[in-house]
Amino acid sequence: DLGLVFVGRPGEIKGSPWGRKRLRSLDRALARPPQTSLYDFHRHHGGKMVAFAGWSLPVQYTHSHLESHLHTRQHCSLFDVSHMLQTKVFGRDRIKFIESLVVGDIAELKPNQGTLSLFTNERGGIMDDLIVTSTSDQHLYVVSNAGCRDKDFALMKNKVKEMKAAGCDVDLEVSDNALLALQGPAMARVLQAGVSDSLAKLPFMTSAVMSVFGVPGCRVTRCGYTGEDGVEISVPASRAVELAELLLKDSTVWLAGLAARDSLRLEAGLCLYGNDIDESTTPVEASLIWTLGKRRRAAMDFPGASIILAQIKEKPKRKRVGLTSSGPPIRQHMPILSPEGKAIGEVTSGCPSPCLQKNIAMGYVESDYSKLSTALTVEVRKKSCPALVTKMPFVATNYYTVK
Numbered sequence: 532d533l534g535l536v537f538v539g540r541p542g543e544i545k546g547s548p549w550g551r552k553r554l555r556s557l558d559r560a561l562a563r564p565p566q567t568s569l570y571d572f573h574r575h576h577g578g579k580m581v582a583f584a585g586w587s588l589p590v591q592y593t594h595s596h597l598e599s600h601l602h603t604r605q606h607c608s609l610f611d612v613s614h615m616l617q618t619k620v621f622g623r624d625r626i627k628f629i630e631s632l633v634v635g636d637i638a639e640l641k642p643n644q645g646t647l648s649l650f651t652n653e654r655g656g657i658m659d660d661l662i663v664t665s666t667s668d669q670h671l672y673v674v675s676n677a678g679c680r681d682k683d684f685a686l687m688k689n690k691v692k693e694m695k696a697a698g699c700d701v702d703l704e705v706s707d708n709a710l711l712a713l714q715g716p717a718m719a720r721v722l723q724a725g726v727s728d729s730l731a732k733l734p735f736m737t738s739a740v741m742s743v744f745g746v747p748g749c750r751v752t753r754c755g756y757t758g759e760d761g762v763e764i765s766v767p768a769s770r771a772v773e774l775a776e777l778l779l780k781d782s783t784v785w786l787a788g789l790a791a792r793d794s795l796r797l798e799a800g801l802c803l804y805g806n807d808i809d810e811s812t813t814p815v816e817a818s819l820i821w822t823l824g825k826r827r828r829a830a831m832d833f834p835g836a837s838i839i840l841a842q843i844k845e846k847p848k849r850k851r852v853g854l855t856s857s858g859p860p861i862r863q864h865m866p867i868l869s870p871e872g873k874a875i876g877e878v879t880s881g882c883p884s885p886c887l888q889k890n891i892a893m894g895y896v897e898s899d900y901s902k903l904s905t906a907l908t909v910e911v912r913k914k915s916c917p918a919l920v921t922k923m924p925f926v927a928t929n930y931y932t933v934k
Contacts, residue, residue: 563587564582564585564586564587565585565586565587566586566587567586567587567588567611567613567614567709567771568613568709568768568769568771568772569611569613569709569772569775570587571772572772572775572776573588573611573786576592576786577592577593578591578592578786579591579592579788581789583614583789584676584677584678584680585614585677585678586614586677588611588614588788588789589611589786589788589789590788590790591787591788591789591790592785592786592787592788594785596790596794597885599785599787599788599790599791600787600790600791600794600795600885601885601886602715602785602787603714603715603757603759603785603787603791603795604715604716604759604795604886604926605715605716606715606783606784606785607713607714607715607716607717607759607761607783607784607785608713608714608715608784608785608786608791609712609714609775609778609784609785609786610711610712610713610714610786610787610788610792611709611711611712612710612711612712612756612763613708613709613710613711613771614677615674615675615676615710616673616674616675616676616677616679616680616683617673617674617705617706617708617710617765618672618673618675618684618687618703618704618705618706619671619672619673619703619704619706620670620671620673620687620701620702620703620704621669621670621701621704622699622700622701622702623700624694624699624700624701625670625671625701626638626665626671627694627699627701628690628691628699628701629663629671629673630827630832630833631690631694631832631834632650632686632687632690632833633648633649633650633651633661633663633833634648634649634814634822634823634824634827634833634839635647635649635663635822635823635824635827636824636825636826636827637663637824638826639824639826640664640665641665642665642666642667643664643665643666643667643737643738643739644664644665644736644737644738645662645663645664645665645672645736645737645738645752645754646663646736646822647660647736647822648660648661648662648663648822649661649814649819649822650675650683650686650834651813651833651834651835651839652810652834652835653834653835654810654835654838655813655814655815655834655836655838655839656809656810656811656812656813656835657804657808657809657813657814657817657819658679658682658686659675659676659679659682659683660675660802660808661673661674661676661683662674662675662736662752662754664738664752668740672738672750672752672765674710674763676804678804678805684705687703688703691703706765707768708750708765708768709765709766709767709768710763710764710765710766711764711766711771711774711775711778712755712756712757712761712762712764713761713762713764713778713784714755714756714760714761714762714787714795715759715761716759716760716929717784718759718760718761718762719731719760720783721778721781721783721784722751722762724744724781725743725744725745725778726741726742726744726751727741727742728741730753731933732933733751733753734753734931734932734933735754735760735930735931735932736752736753736754737752738750738751738752738753743764743766743774744774744777744778745777746766746767746773746774746777748766748767749764749765749766749767749774750764750765751763751764751765752765756795756799756801757792757795757799758795758796758799758800758801758924758927758928758929758930759795759928759929760930793880793882794882794884794885797881797882797884797891797893797925798886798887798891798924798926799924799925799926799928800853800893800923800925802819802851802893803880806880807851807879807893808851812851813835813839813842813847814839815839815842815843815847816842816847816848816849816850816851816895817851818850818851820843823839828840846898847898848897848898849895849896849897849898850895850896850898850901851879851893851894851895852894852895852896852901852920852921853891853892853920853921853923853925854867854878854881854890854891854892854893854894854907854909854918854919854920854921855889855890855891855892855918855921855925856889856892856916856917856918856919857916857917858890858911858916858917859890859911859912859914859916860881860882860883861878861881861892861909861911861916861918862882862892862911863878863879863881864877864878865877865878865881865910865911866878866909866910867896867907867908867909867910867918868908868909868915869900869908870906870907870908872915875896875897875900875907876894876895876896876900877894877895878892878893878894878909879892879893879894879895880892880893880894881893881894884925886926887925887926891921891925892909892918893923896920900920901920902920903921903922904919904920905919905920906918906919907919907920
């Protein structure tokens with residue numbers, strides 16, 4: 532129910548040219564994906580807009596996908612990731628709240644430290660992956676995927692309601708900030724010119740609130756989805772375009788879209804929710820055991836713990852692996868075959884690697900075939916193409932850590 536009320540003479544909507552025109556306009560409006568606060572900015576800069584995770588986002592700009600990808604690896608690029616769900620969790624029971632939903636040890640995080648974690652269900656399936664930061668401002672800052680926005684918010688809202696009914700102190704707030712990701716080896720030099728805090732004191736997966744090029748109240752988190760040194764900047768939506776334009780004043784910074792973001796994350800061996808992980812995959816199958824906190828494993832107090840811990844002990848039937856090949860590109864849903872031609876799994880993500888100049892992919896195979904350097908084949912257009920189980924990340928990551 533959209534709450535729309537039409538007022539006018541009979542026939543003014545239906546049966547008249549005026550009415551048909553208005554209805555067509557309304558249909559377009561209702562069918563249009565939501566836009567981030569940078570939508571007009573993207574169009575102005577030549578962004579080619581597509582629907583992604585329910586949002587209208589740029590797939591690329593004036594540079595080619597290949598140029599954009601390599602520029603990010605060699606210099607730095609600016610991505611609009613404002614479609615991601617940003618939430619804040621308040622109250623003295625905020626740690627208890629989030630640990631009732633995720634597999635990580637959030638209690639052990641230092642002030643302004645973050646971690647990648649997973650929402651899991653009672654079957655051990657991954658409901659979403661997310662970053663949780665324990666801020667020095669007495670709240671948790673949570674960033675999760677846009678495609679799971681409604682599901683994640685409902686999960687958290689229902690848990691808040693349940694805990695409040697039990698007398699707990701916890702509250703949830705959705706942030707309407709924009710989110711900009713500046714990624715690449717030149718990031719620190721570019722951003723340092725606009726902040727007073729030393730970025731040398733902000734290692735990977737830590738966060739701080741600061742003024743960025745004169746825009747106050749920005750939360751800068753050293754993380755990203757490219758494998759490069761980078762930050763994600765949560766900025767008031769009303770100042771997002773201003774900040775983006777200020778960052779672009781440095782000629783090193785190019786705008787980049789979804790195409791480059793996907794190939795960059797695949798080279799870095801990072802999962803895309805809905806492709807490489809979903810509610811049918813467990814952290815053990817997905818090779819994400821490292822996200823399980825040691826204390827949490829011992830307590831077995833996260834959703835699906837009994838199933839997940841049993842898989843660790845007994846080994847899962849399938850595992851996520853990296854694959855490399857030459858020849859035609861490997862794409863999602865292509866069958867993975869044993870040397871004897873038996874179907875043993877399926878590709879979940881794949882593309883030609885701009886850096887390695889060969890095909891890379893990830894997918895799930897029966898565990899017996901998951902050992903590194905195992906020779907397999909992938910069925911590409913009914914032809915078997917040789918593939919090799921390969922260690923991920925395919926391209927070495929360059930996250931900044933304090934020595």
